Amino acid sequence: MRKDKEKQGESHFAEGALSILSVLKHKSRPVYEILLLPRAKKEERNILRLLSLAKKNKIPVRMETEAFFDSVTTGHTHGGVIARVGEREMLSPEEVFDRGNGFVFLICGIEDPFNFGCAVRSFYAAGAGGMILTPRNWLSAAGVTLRSSAGTTEAIPCATYEDGAALCALAKEKGYRVVCASEKDSVELFEADLARPLFLIVGGEKRGISREFLDAADEKIRIPYGRVFSGSLTASAASAICAFEVLRRERMKRD
Helix, strand or coil, X not given: CCCHHHCCCCECEEECHHHHHHHHHHCCCCEEEEEECCCCCCCCHHHHHHHHHHHHCCCCEEECXXXXXXXXXXXXXXXXXXXXXXXXXXXXXXXXXXXXXXXXXXXXXXXXXXXXXXXXXXXXHCCCCEEEECCCCHHHEHHHHHHHCCCHHHHCCEEECCCHXXXXXXXXXXXXXXXXXXXXXXXXXXXXXXXXXXXXXXXXCCCECCHHHHHHCCEEEECCCCCCCCCCCCHHHHHHHHHHHHHHHHHHHHC
16 A cells, blocks of 8 residues: 555555546546455455456456555555546536536645545435536546545546636536635635525635635625634535525425
């Protein structure tokens, strides 16, 4: 297994059958080869399915050693199967807003790929239809983000942006309200207007959201606490709370 200090760097290996199946299902990255350990349970359902898809798509499958796996993997939960993959394929921001079912999110300033993957998982589970990221993002750390997101990083339409102000202008042109999670000059989450089309921006605990987004926001929201608390939630926890409040509002509107 890779050393702890290396885990947050680039990883071009998807780890575990479920992660690899998500990549193949959504055609989100090229898959160059699938590697197995002799101890892998080849009769296990997901591995059987994976090997069937590999044969269908003419993806090479070969055996490897424990030493090799330890040198390239970031965790112990791969079950003896990994895949060498390429970079995540991207759409344009305009395409994401067009395809994003009225709920698109942006995560910025997250310093930990595991936290990032958990945040994406929450947004996906809550029904978000599109994801926009900074040009430098954790999708390059495939081993961690695929596992922590349960493969959802591959399932959701994704784009990167270069200019935050231009991105917000595009969102508004497409009819989206821009809402940022921020303590300053904000309203409580449960009082905010979260109607779709919604472009929701959440920042990391340390760096937060950049000024260009805050200046362009139609509304800023904060999560109320149940007691005096000077700390902050993790980005993944804040993402889950905000995302499911959007879902709750949508359900209430239907009822």
